[in-house]
Amino acid sequence: MKLYDLEASGNCYKVRLFASLANIELDIEPVDFLGGAHKQPPLADLNPLGQLPILEDGSHVVRDSQAILVYLAGVYGGLAWWPAHPRGQAEIVQWLSFAANEVQHSLCAARLVQKFGYPLDQSVALASSPAVLALLDKHLERHDWLAIGRPSIADCAVYPYVALAPEGGVDLGPYSHIARWMTRLEALPGYLPKP
Amino acid sequence: MKLYDLEASGNCYKVRLFASLANIELDIEPVDFLGGAHKQPPLADLNPLGQLPILEDGSHVVRDSQAILVYLAGVYGGLAWWPAHPRGQAEIVQWLSFAANEVQHSLCAARLVQKFGYPLDQSVALASSPAVLALLDKHLERHDWLAIGRPSIADCAVYPYVALAPEGGVDLGPYSHIARWMTRLEALPGYLPKP
Structure with a gap:
């Protein structure tokens, strides 16, 4: 199973991180x-x-980091990371959308400008980052993991651009619950360090 | 089951449209x-x-239009709209991400500025719209539906802001395959006209 990859990309890291946690060989x-x-x-x-x-699995191709997480977890990861019940799936999809939209257009965009010189509006990206992080921090004040009461692909979709946010000029200092969540995730067996 | 709704919102319309197609009472x-x-x-x-x-279903709350589609389809819609096999689920999630990211920040953003005066960059939104529509049109040249060879929540997630794109100053004229897909969707039993 082949992953077309860019080491520095947070979206690629989502997939490598999950594969490593779930012991799936890529x-x-x-x-x-x-x-x-x-x-x-x-x-x-x-x-x-x-x-x-x-992702290329035989003749089957999957694009989009969120969809690849669903594919890998559903086909190879077992129910631990992507449950069969739609209530849990919907709980996870809330965070996949959060990763594809809110995180992408704040933390990720700020890093794309600062680290790679992308022609995006850095001020817009930086202005929207604190609200995204505050929401996450508040959620993690009452939850150890983003969804379904345990580590899931929701955490793998959101963690990378949060962990990489300082490379975009975003300060993670004020967010103590995020810090503890990152520490928990980094202590999981098979954790793959960020690029 | 209660939907907190705004009639003019394309994201709310995704949910009302799917509920109507799947005969789910809200x-x-x-x-x-x-x-x-x-x-x-x-x-x-x-x-x-x-x-x-x-969405409020008893004491259970779901936010995010894409996640609500997964919830409603999975719990009440049967396997037709959200299959149980992860390959089909991942195929659909590709388009849920496309709706949450690419469509949201082009077609939807252009409409938010033009129709509701949102403080977003209209020129950026309009500049990214043709690529989004061209990709969709090319996909629909070879597929009747976005995923799994039949109508699914992928179509319900993408159709609203495409159908509403002219309200944001986006011309759908050049995209004949999109036009035929919209006609197919609008002919489904239970179709709910756009706001």
């Missing part, structure tokens, strides 16, 4: 991102959005 | 959005993001 294929390989065939045929990561 | 509770009721308790306690829609 054949990591580094992509020439600076050379734009992800924007050209054959990769652009696998993912027309021109984004990484992409 | 008690619609209009929210005083202009008065900011969604930003204050008790609604802000149900959804700390301060967003609509919110």
Whole structure:
């Protein structure tokens, strides 16, 4: 099973992190991102959005880091990480949307500008980051994990860009519950350190 | 089962549309959005993001339109709209992420500015819309539905802001495959017309 990967990408790290926690073996294929390989065939045929990561499992292709987490957890991870009951699935999907929308357009965007020079509005990204982190911190004040009362793919989807936020100029100092959640996650068997 | 709703919101319409297609009865509770009721308790306690829609099923609360679709389909909609197999679920989640990220920050954002005066960058939203629509159109050239070869919650998540795109100044004229997909969806039993 092949993961088209960029080491520095938080979205790719979501998948590598989960695979490591769930003991799923991936054949990591580094992509020439600076050379734009992800924007050209054959990769652009696998993912027309021109984004990484992409998972190739035999002839089956999955794009989008959140969808890859669902696929890997559902097919290979067992019920621990993605339960069969729709109530738990919906609880997790709330956080997958949070990762794809709120986190992507705040913490991730700030890092893309600061670390990689992306032409995004750094001030907008930085202005929206505290509300995202405050919401997360408040949730984690009363919960050890984001969903279903245990580690799940929700944590794997949200942790990477939170852990990498300081690279975008975002200060994690004020968020003690987030800090304790990160420590819990980093203590799980199979934890893969952030890039 | 109560849906805290705003008639004009495409995210709320995703849920009302799916419930109507799947014949799920909802008690619609209009929210005083202009008065900011969604930003204050008790609604802000149900959804700390301060967003609509919110679903309340007895004591169980689900926020985020994509997660509500998973919940309603999984608990009440049967396997037709959200299959039990993780390969199909992941195929659908690809489009739920696309709805939460790409569609939200292009078609939806353009409409928020033009129709409701939101303080977002209209030029950025309009500039990213053609790529989003072109990708969708290309996918629909070879597929009748977004995922799993039949109507699913993926279509319900993406259709609303595509159908409402002209209200944001986006021209759907060039996208003939999208037009035919919309016609197919609008012909389904139980289709609920857009707001």
